[in-house]
Amino acid sequence: MEEDDDKHHTTTTTMAVIAVVFFLFLSTLSLATADDAAIMKKLSTTLDLTPPNWSSDNPCKWQGVSCDSSNRVISISLASRSISGTIPSEINQLSSLQSLSLQNNHLTGTIPPLANMTQLQEVFLDGNSFSILPSNFLVGLPNLQTVSINDNPLPTWSIPRGLSESSSLQEFRASNTNLVGSIPDMFAALPSLKDLRLSYNNLTGSLPDSFAGSGIQFVCINNQKQGLSGVLDVLGKMPSLAQLWVQQNAFFGPIPDLSNCTSLFDLQLRDNQLTGVVPPSLSKLPHLMNVSMQNNKLQGPMPAFERGVQVSLGFTNSFCKDTPGPCDPQVTALLDIVGSLGYPSDLSDSWKGNDACKNWAHITCDSKGNVVVVNFAKQNWGGLISLSFANLTSLTSIILNGNDLVGTIPSVLTNLKMLQKFDVSNNNLTGKVPNFSQTVEVITNGNPFLGTNVDTTKSLKSPPDMTNSPSNTNGSPSHPLKSRLSSYEVAGIVVAAMVLVLAAGVLLYPRFKRWLFMKVYGSNKYNFYKGRKSKVEALKTSPNGKYSKGSPIDKSGMLSNGQILFYHGDNIPIEVLREVTDNFSDSNILGRGGFGIVYKGVLQDGTGIAVKRMESNLQGSKGKREFEAEITVLTKVRHRHLVALLGYCVNGNERIVVYEYMPQGTLGQHLFEYDQAGRSPLTWKQRLVIALDVARGVEYLHSLAQQSFIHRDLKPSNVLLGDNMRAKVSDFGLVKSASDQGKYSLETRLAGTFGYLAPEYAATGRVTTKVDLFAFGVVLMELITGRKALDESLPEEQAQLSTWFRRVLITKEGIRKAIDPKLKTDDEEIFESICKVAELSGHCTTREPQQRPDMSHTVNVLSPLVEQWRPAESEGDNDYVGINIDMSLPQALQRWQAGETTTMSGYSSVNYHSSAPTTPPMGESFTYFEGR
Ligand SMILES: *[C@@H]1O[C@H](CO)[C@@H](O)[C@H](O)[C@H]1NC(C)=O
Numbered sequence: 001m002e003e004d005d006d007k008h009h010t011t012t013t014t015m016a017v018i019a020v021v022f023f024l025f026l027s028t029l030s031l032a033t034a035d036d037a038a039i040m041k042k043l044s045t046t047l048d049l050t051p052p053n054w055s056s057d058n059p060c061k062w063q064g065v066s067c068d069s070s071n072r073v074i075s076i077s078l079a080s081r082s083i084s085g086t087i088p089s090e091i092n093q094l095s096s097l098q099s100l101s102l103q104n105n106h107l108t109g110t111i112p113p114l115a116n117m118t119q120l121q122e123v124f125l126d127g128n129s130f131s132i133l134p135s136n137f138l139v140g141l142p143n144l145q146t147v148s149i150n151d152n153p154l155p156t157w158s159i160p161r162g163l164s165e166s167s168s169l170q171e172f173r174a175s176n177t178n179l180v181g182s183i184p185d186m187f188a189a190l191p192s193l194k195d196l197r198l199s200y201n202n203l204t205g206s207l208p209d210s211f212a213g214s215g216i217q218f219v220c221i222n223n224q225k226q227g228l229s230g231v232l233d234v235l236g237k238m239p240s241l242a243q244l245w246v247q248q249n250a251f252f253g254p255i256p257d258l259s260n261c262t263s264l265f266d267l268q269l270r271d272n273q274l275t276g277v278v279p280p281s282l283s284k285l286p287h288l289m290n291v292s293m294q295n296n297k298l299q300g301p302m303p304a305f306e307r308g309v310q311v312s313l314g315f316t317n318s319f320c321k322d323t324p325g326p327c328d329p330q331v332t333a334l335l336d337i338v339g340s341l342g343y344p345s346d347l348s349d350s351w352k353g354n355d356a357c358k359n360w361a362h363i364t365c366d367s368k369g370n371v372v373v374v375n376f377a378k379q380n381w382g383g384l385i386s387l388s389f390a391n392l393t394s395l396t397s398i399i400l401n402g403n404d405l406v407g408t409i410p411s412v413l414t415n416l417k418m419l420q421k422f423d424v425s426n427n428n429l430t431g432k433v434p435n436f437s438q439t440v441e442v443i444t445n446g447n448p449f450l451g452t453n454v455d456t457t458k459s460l461k462s463p464p465d466m467t468n469s470p471s472n473t474n475g476s477p478s479h480p481l482k483s484r485l486s487s488y489e490v491a492g493i494v495v496a497a498m499v500l501v502l503a504a505g506v507l508l509y510p511r512f513k514r515w516l517f518m519k520v521y522g523s524n525k526y527n528f529y530k531g532r533k534s535k536v537e538a539l540k541t542s543p544n545g546k547y548s549k550g551s552p553i554d555k556s557g558m559l560s561n562g563q564i565l566f567y568h569g570d571n572i573p574i575e576v577l578r579e580v581t582d583n584f585s586d587s588n589i590l591g592r593g594g595f596g597i598v599y600k601g602v603l604q605d606g607t608g609i610a611v612k613r614m615e616s617n618l619q620g621s622k623g624k625r626e627f628e629a630e631i632t633v634l635t636k637v638r639h640r641h642l643v644a645l646l647g648y649c650v651n652g653n654e655r656i657v658v659y660e661y662m663p664q665g666t667l668g669q670h671l672f673e674y675d676q677a678g679r680s681p682l683t684w685k686q687r688l689v690i691a692l693d694v695a696r697g698v699e700y701l702h703s704l705a706q707q708s709f710i711h712r713d714l715k716p717s718n719v720l721l722g723d724n725m726r727a728k729v730s731d732f733g734l735v736k737s738a739s740d741q742g743k744y745s746l747e748t749r750l751a752g753t754f755g756y757l758a759p760e761y762a763a764t765g766r767v768t769t770k771v772d773l774f775a776f777g778v779v780l781m782e783l784i785t786g787r788k789a790l791d792e793s794l795p796e797e798q799a800q801l802s803t804w805f806r807r808v809l810i811t812k813e814g815i816r817k818a819i820d821p822k823l824k825t826d827d828e829e830i831f832e833s834i835c836k837v838a839e840l841s842g843h844c845t846t847r848e849p850q851q852r853p854d855m856s857h858t859v860n861v862l863s864p865l866v867e868q869w870r871p872a873e874s875e876g877d878n879d880y881v882g883i884n885i886d887m888s889l890p891q892a893l894q895r896w897q898a899g900e901t902t903t904m905s906g907y908s909s910v911n912y913h914s915s916a917p918t919t920p921p922m923g924e925s926f927t928y929f930e931g932r
């Protein structure tokens with residue numbers, strides 16, 4: 001009985017324990033469920049426009065919410081419902097949540113604090129307005145498979161390294177979310193990752209090494225603000241790669257061998273700085289459908305692809321020919337040689353075309369067009385010595401000293417019969433030095449590991465100084481041949497120096513001569529000087545003209561020294577300007593602009609000047625400001641493609657600026673109003689020359705050493721043309737000093753002109769030199785299409801030229817249809833040239849300012865196109881940029897050698913052509929400055 005009692009007792013106890021445990025379990029469960037419900041209720045209050053049944057009591061019944069059998073919330077799905085509001089931070093306590101889809105709504109505030117949610121598998125938050133980032137974002141999520149948060153205006157953030165704990169991650173998409181920093185090297189820890197999309201951010205740095213061997217199929221890292229950089233090599237080791245978008249970055253070096261990426265169908269490489277030969281294996285990829293490579297610096301044969309592949313190669317790469325097919329053998333060999341050095345970027349600008357003897361840097365040819373010298377001295381290039389040197393059979397010198405070359409010296413180089421000098425000193429070469437002929441001077445010092453294993457092969461009949469230990473290879477004077485060659489070397493240096501001096505003399509001679517004559521013989525010897533002088537004379541000594549003795553001008557004393565008007569820094573008396581403009585008569589108006597009226601003034605000899613009188617209602621402040629800006633700039637800059645300031649006048653409230661007169665009016669008139677003025681439309685050649693002139697003028701403004709300037713109002717009505725149809729940039733009223741670059745303009749007036757305004761400038765007022773690049777791109781588009789930057793008579797999607805033309809310029813057919821009908825385009829050469837300029841215009845008008853080129857790049861693209869049509873034409877006197885004759889000879893020489901053309905004060909003899917006392921077109925339609 002007692003036993004039974006005991007048993008019974010035991011049983012009762014056991015049952016009670018079980019009951020308690022069960023109760024506890026149940027209560028825990030209901031507590032958790034209650035928590036989920038509370039969190040969901042909170043969510044329903046912070047969101048607006050939730051589905052109707054979100055007011056009921058049981059969240060598991062709400063539309064878009066699903067729960068597991070124990071009423072835990074496992075998924076919330078509210079995509080594309082125009083919901084606004086915020087997400088409460090408690091959402092990360094939904095500990096069973098597996099899936100969160102809130103994409104394409106108007107959610108704001110803190111992005112859900114996704115951290116330490118052990119069940120979470122997928123998150124979609126794309127296309128909202130989340131602007132706050134919690135700490136610990138994307139950390140401690142062991143089951144995470146998909147993160148997609150594209151298009152959110154987050155504060156700048158970097159890819160969290162904690163993401164590597166999510167070892168099941170398959171998709172990570174965070175395009176356009178203000179990501180900065182580098183792509184972490186964490187892909188070895190993410191073996192399931194298939195899809196990586198990080199476009200339109202500001203990621204920098206290079207591709208991570210752990211991309212190698214990963215299974216990633218989709219890599220979209222295009223359009224980074226400053227640009228990812230480095231080489232693309234690692235991509236060749238991503239065998240699963242299917243879609244690769246790296247366009248609009250700053251990658252350099254060659255396109256890697258992608259032959260192991262057999263699934264690749266879409267390869268976007270455009271708008272980088274890639275160099276070198278396109279790997280032939282690329283066109284053999286079996287699934288390739290879409291390739292872009294334009295706007296790089298690719299060299300070698302133009303690649304050919306199967307029919308059906310959509311290819312855009314652009315027109316500004318440096319392929320050896322305009323059609324596919326092998327390059328000249330010397331070009332092929334040289335490209336192979338620099339291929340072993342990783343195709344250094346600095347070479348791609350000069351190593352263009354199919355003739356290595358045509359101004360290729362580091363290359364010297366003989367008169368028969370054979371490469372005789374390859375000189376890569378002291379470039380710090382790394383890499384190997386290529387076997388292809390042996391293909392350049394006329395080589396006499398191979399100079400490779402002062403680099404970071406590794407590997408061995410190929411023995412085939414001993415086959416070069418003409419070789420006299422082989423200098424590989426100061427590198428890091430290894431192995432044996434091959435057996436060069438005795439007549440070859442071989443210099444190998446400064447390679448600590450070279451020849452280290454040569455001791456055992458002393459029996460080989462190498463020259464002693466080559467087979468000795470490294471310390472002895474240093475040009476040992478004990479070796480007779482070596483010391484004799486050393487004295488040749490000395491002689492060589494002397495000769496080279498003399499050649500240099502001579503060459504410099506020849507190059508500098510005409511300018512120097514002109515300068516010297518001017519200095520020594522005075523003013524009458526040279527036209528450009530005489531021209532200016534004659535105008536002065538015209539003002540000064542006119543027997544029966546306006547400027548006779550006794551005129552108020554004379555009384556002012558300005559004429560007595562013969563230096564009136566053209567002497568910078570002098571205030572021209574208002575009387576002079578009244579005289580030359582017939583008291584600012586309406587019949588002399590050239591045009592009206594935002595800041596004033598421009599009058600033509602006629603000097604005694606018939607030559608014109610342009611007199612801009614600031615608008616009187618602006619005299620108070622703005623007019624003065626523009627006036628001062630313009631005078632400040634124009635007294636500091638002198639360039640043959642910037643309109644020259646001749647003087648100015650401050651008289652009471654009156655502000656007047658005097659420029660050289662440009663008889664052919666504005667580019668705008670020639671492009672858009674040529675028939676009204678009875679002119680013929682500009683030819684393509686004329687348009688190219690004008691574009692290059694403008695590019696050079698603005699390049700100069702941007703690149704002044706002391707203080708550079710941003711024009712801010714580049715447009716065809718501010719480009720003036722001379723009788724030779726050469727262009728000068730004018731109107732410096734809005735110019736900003738580039739030292740203010742990046743500052744936000746607080747001016748209330750919108751500076752600049754619609755249609756030419758760079759988007760970032762229009763949006764934020766942020767001023768950099770890149771706003772001029774954008775405007776220049778639009779001017780190029782106007783030159784190509786003959787259409788105005790803004791044409792409101794057209795349908796909305798075409799009204800803004802830059803937007804419309806950027807869409808059409810992608811294909812040649814698009815460009816062909818958009819070309820100004822006044823241009824004849826049946827000439828293929830012209831069409832090719834137009835295509836190149838179209839591509840350049842696209843590059844200049846890129847949305848991201850950092851991705852627009854520099855002005856010097858536009859000069860580099862345009863000048864060969866111009867040369868194509870006027871190879872022999874020299875710029876002649878045009879090329880002469882002013883030397884201040886009041887400077888001392890050494891000062892002047894120094895300035896002029898430094899390419900500095902600034903004259904702060906004093907004469908500028910530039911930009912003055914007396915040759916044509918012209919009778920310019922003076923019709924009413926002549927306007928200098930278009931209204932803003
Ligand atoms: C392609 O893969 C094979 C086999 O893994 C390898 O030997 C070869 O080097 C790879 N090629 C390239 C260009 O990486």
Ligand SMILES: *[C@@H]1O[C@H](CO)[C@@H](O)[C@H](O)[C@H]1NC(C)=O
Nearest residue numbers: 265266268289290291292310
């Ligand atoms: C090729 O890529 C361009 C730009 O990414 C895209 O517009 C085009 O539709 C693609 N074509 C094909 C065939 O994938």
Ligand SMILES: *[C@@H]1O[C@H](CO)[C@@H](O)[C@H](O)[C@H]1NC(C)=O
Nearest residue numbers: 329332333334336388390391
């Ligand atoms: C060098 O010459 C050899 C033999 O003529 C040829 O097979 C090879 O393609 C050439 N290499 C280059 C890079 O030109």
Ligand SMILES: *[C@@H]1O[C@H](CO)[C@@H](O)[C@H](O)[C@H]1NC(C)=O
Nearest residue numbers: 404406407427428429430449
């Ligand atoms: C030269 O090469 C050796 C091995 O090849 C290497 O250990 C050394 O660091 C290199 N030196 C320099 C300066 O690159």
